[in-house]
Amino acid sequence: MADLNILYESILSGKLEPAVAITVEAIEEGLDPQIIINDFMIKAMEEIGARFECGKAYVPNLLMSARAMKGSLDLLKPLLKGDTSSSMGKVVIGTVKGDLHDIGKNIVASMLEGCGFEVINLGVDVTSEQFVEAVKVHNADIICMSALLTTTMIYMKEVVEAIEAAGLKNKVKIMIGGAPVSQSFALKIGATGFSDNANSAVQKAKELMAAN
Amino acid sequence: MQTFKLMLADLTLNKDEIYLNLGYGGTLPDKYIMEMLDNVLKRAHEICHPQAGYILCEGGMSGKDKINLNGVSMKIGQIIGNYLQPASLFGLFVATAGKEYDDYLQQLKQSGDIVSEFLADAVGSEIAEATVRYVIGKITEEAATKSLFSTNSYSPGYCGWHVSEQKQLFSIFPKEPCGIKLNDSCLMYPVKSVSGIIGIGLKIELKPYGCAICGLKTCYKLRRVN
Numbered sequence: 399m400a401d402l403n404i405l406y407e408s409i410l411s412g413k414l415e416p417a418v419a420i421t422v423e424a425i426e427e428g429l430d431p432q433i434i435i436n437d438f439m440i441k442a443m444e445e446i447g448a449r450f451e452c453g454k455a456y457v458p459n460l461l462m463s464a465r466a467m468k469g470s471l472d473l474l475k476p477l478l479k480g481d482t483s484s485s486m487g488k489v490v491i492g493t494v495k496g497d498l499h500d501i502g503k504n505i506v507a508s509m510l511e512g513c514g515f516e517v518i519n520l521g522v523d524v525t526s527e528q529f530v531e532a533v534k535v536h537n538a539d540i541i542c543m544s545a546l547l548t549t550t551m552i553y554m555k556e557v558v559e560a561i562e563a564a565g566l567k568n569k570v571k572i573m574i575g576g577a578p579v580s581q582s583f584a585l586k587i588g589a590t591g592f593s594d595n596a597n598s599a600v601q602k603a604k605e606l607m608a609a610n
Numbered sequence: 611m612q613t614f615k616l617m618l619a620d621l622t623l624n625k626d627e628i629y630l631n632l633g634y635g636g637t638l639p640d641k642y643i644m645e646m647l648d649n650v651l652k653r654a655h656e657i658c659h660p661q662a663g664y665i666l667c668e669g670g671m672s673g674k675d676k677i678n679l680n681g682v683s684m685k686i687g688q689i690i691g692n693y694l695q696p697a698s699l700f701g702l703f704v705a706t707a708g709k710e711y712d713d714y715l716q717q718l719k720q721s722g723d724i725v726s727e728f729l730a731d732a733v734g735s736e737i738a739e740a741t742v743r744y745v746i747g748k749i750t751e752e753a754a755t756k757s758l759f760s761t762n763s764y765s766p767g768y769c770g771w772h773v774s775e776q777k778q779l780f781s782i783f784p785k786e787p788c789g790i791k792l793n794d795s796c797l798m799y800p801v802k803s804v805s806g807i808i809g810i811g812l813k814i815e816l817k818p819y820g821c822a823i824c825g826l827k828t829c830y831k832l833r834r835v836n
Contacts, residue, residue: 412642456632456633456634456639457632457633457728458632458639458643458646458725458728458729459640459643461724461725461728462642462725464724465724465725495795496793496794496795496797497795497797498793498795498797498799498801499801500719500731500801501727501728501731504719504724504727504728505724505728508724523793547767547773547797549772549773549774549795550795
């Protein structure tokens with residue numbers, strides 16, 4: 399019988415192969431995918447997140463756990479088809495126009511995916527028009543914007559204004575992140591949320607989805 | 611322009627800086643991450659071709675926050691202006707981990723291996739910094755042959771020198787120095803590149819450098835250890 403505690407430990411320690419192997423075993427045995435996800439996989443991600451927050455785990459650990467989680471989720475998701483809980487929500491993410499810094503945004507994207515969000519990664523140097531278009535095309539719940547420079551963070555305001563002008567402000571939540579931004583800056587430009595690391599970005603995204 | 615085409619073996623990488631870039635403040639990555647990091651470093655040694663170059667310009671400060679070099683005026687800000695004030699000669703430099711390394715980062719990104727991408731990004735930052743140390747060493751050597759001393763180096767984007775001024779700095783170099791291009795926002799391609807200035811003169815006293823003099827509260831270097 400599939401030992402789901404091993405699945406929990408595999409995700410917690412970021413081991414993809416054993417996580418996938420146990421998941422396959424659990425599926426073959428007909429275990430409820432929602433129980434596997436909620437009672438073991440999400441719990442493991444919550445634990446690695448808690449360890450990160452108190453300095454007992456680091457970004458690579460978070461990413462490895464997210465990778466293991468995603469490997470298992472990819473197997474389970476098809477079994478949840480039609481179930482509204484199969485996705486935590488849909489996120490459009492990008493680094494704003496003028497800024498080429500990629501890695502922080504990719505880390506957040508990876509963590510969101512690992513935690514069950516569907517992520518559309520628009521890359522770097524993303525214009526307000528591209529953000530608006532992506533929200534419309536993908537029917538996104540959340541926009542995540544990133545910037546590493548004080549000179550490029552101001553473009554986030556333009557994106558917020560474009561979202562408003564497109565009549566999407568009440569439909570989509572707007573999150574921002576990156577070294578120069580802060581909660582006060584988020585409030586100032588009309589963004590819904592702010593986070594200063596990948597783990598808190600996931601928590602904030604979950605909060606925003608729960609508030610919907 | 612004096613240029614240097616390098617191999618990674620020509621540079622001295624500081625692994626502690628890589629760990630800091632990865633968010634490890636005062637501790638080491640676990641065995642598995644160390645192995646992945648070793649693989650990234652091995653690959654970097656195979657493919658990376660860092661380049662650096664510098665030119666020396668005569669010139670001087672104009673007021674407290676501007677410098678005039680080769681007929682180009684750059685607003686470098688008062689913090690850097692204060693440190694460069696005693697200099698009579700200036701070394702302008704660029705340093706890059708190179709296009710090949712950028713391509714490697716892109717490949718990792720395409721593969722979806724975010725862990726390796728993150729490790730390679732941190733390694734790339736340190737390669738760029740090590741290349742800066744190399745070219746500064748060359749500038750300092752040349753200054754020493756004239757019995758002159760050098761300041762620390764300063765870069766656009768830090769210590770009050772706005773990144774948009776990079777356009778002025780690059781106008782002094784030959785076109786696309788060491789293969790580095792600027793985009794409309796004055797950011798450099800390849801992304802793992804650094805530009806900057808170093809002051810040279812008789813009455814130069816090397817000052818403490820680092821986050822203490824900059825005061826840029828939003829700098830990533832302050833956040834990386836938090």
